[in-house]
């Protein structure tokens with residue numbers, strides 16, 4: 001079985017800082033939910049950024065959905081198939097209203113406005129957020145923002161989910177709700193998180209990013 | 218920085234000020250914006266005093282039908298009138314004409330005085346109408362409206378992003394300010410204070426820049442290719458046409474009555 005996403009000997013460093021990733025190997029197979037743990041500044045966000053081509057590796061290769069991805073145009077397809085949930089929901093919710101935000105992805109994928117609206121309403125409904133369509137995004141609570149960003153990622157029907165600290169700054173009820181939602185999703189996932197209760201409920205394999213290497217736990 | 222200045226610089230509540238639903242809210246936002254534009258043009262170009270005065274009366278009527286919050290509106294009007302007052306005091310002395318009276322040997326002209334009153338009336342009429350008809354729209358609705366009215370897309374996006382992120386940036390500012398306070402920082406008039414505020418502003422800029430990059434990344438992740446799509450539920454109704462027609466007849470009436478000939 002080939003991996004959905006694979007990193008092969010990837011190294012990365014920021015200009016003013018030493019090695020963040022040092023010849024990292026990592027792969028994600030269908031049906032897997034793997035955790036990516038590690039201290040602050042270990043490079044977890046950077047790793048996900050490299051997977052979707054927001055940062056380009058200094059050396060090594062990224063293989064996704066059947067072929068190697070090198071240049072910006074290669075990654076457009078990757079980004080459509082691998083939904084990336086950002087660490088800070090405020091970075092992701094940039095449209096004025098919830099409906100516009102959730103429909104943004106489908107519209108970019110060439111759906112008609114009516115189709116996009118239909119898909120968005122279905123996804124919101126699925127996450128228990130029906131009736132939020134016309135809410136203004138910056139007036140939502142933290143937990144609501146999180147679920148709406150998840151909806152806007154799911155609306156693109158991704159095959160893989162990359163979640164950057166999804167349970168960050170959520171209260172207990174919102175966290176349980178998120179766990180429930182994520183458990184019900186069929187997609188393969190990479191979940192960055194520090195919270196073992198959250199991870200225990202979800203993941204099938206645990207990994208840790210430490211001193212530039214990804215280790216299996 | 219004085220407390221009240223700091224507050225008004227960083228507190229952004231204009232968009233979520235809840236106001237009571239009123240007759241004005243039954244009109245289509247496009248009709249409200251267009252009516253305001255017609256009204257403003259009609260009043261501003263007048264060369265007589267009675268037209269701006271009539272405009273001010275109309276503006277009061279709009280304010281009443283929008284059931285504006287009295288204190289909030291007054292505060293905003295006064296903020297503008299501060300500038301107007303200075304101008305009203307200056308204009309009679311800077312415009313030549315028949316002398317009305319003298320102060321320290323400077324003549325105050327009658328023409329200047331009338332001109333100043335005209336400007337004061339116009340400014341108040343237009344701002345009050347703006348507050349009643351457009352100020353009662355939610356900021357993002359205003360963005361949608363402008364997009365529908367074919368205002369250049371870039372400007373609309375600029376407005377929508379500003380509305381969206383002003384609050385985020387102001388939260389960031391407050392967080393840093395609180396962190397300074399927590400370490401016993403008290404603003405005084407010394408180098409340390411100014412340098413610290415410099416760092417604060419600098420950090421705010423850097424963080425905003427980084428955030429804008431992350432937002433752009435997030436947009437790329439969802440397949441952004443240069444276009445934002447807006448959904449809205451605006452519906453033009455008969456009463457909107459009527460509103461526009463009445464505004465237009467006000468303009469025609471103003472032209473016919475010779476308010477634009479000196």
Ligand SMILES: Nc1ncnc2c1ncn2[C@@H]1O[C@H](COP(=O)(O)OP(=O)(O)O)[C@@H](O)[C@H]1O
Nearest residue numbers: 014015017020039040041042043044045046047
């Ligand atoms: N744009 C950048 N420029 C320079 N250094 C950066 C940049 N982004 C992140 N870093 C540095 O790279 C390291 C890894 O960051 P990141 O991937 O965000 O860590 P994590 O998500 O694990 O907390 C950190 O030390 C951070 O300071």
Ligand SMILES: [Mg+2]
Nearest residue numbers: 044045087164
């Ligand atoms: Mg991170």
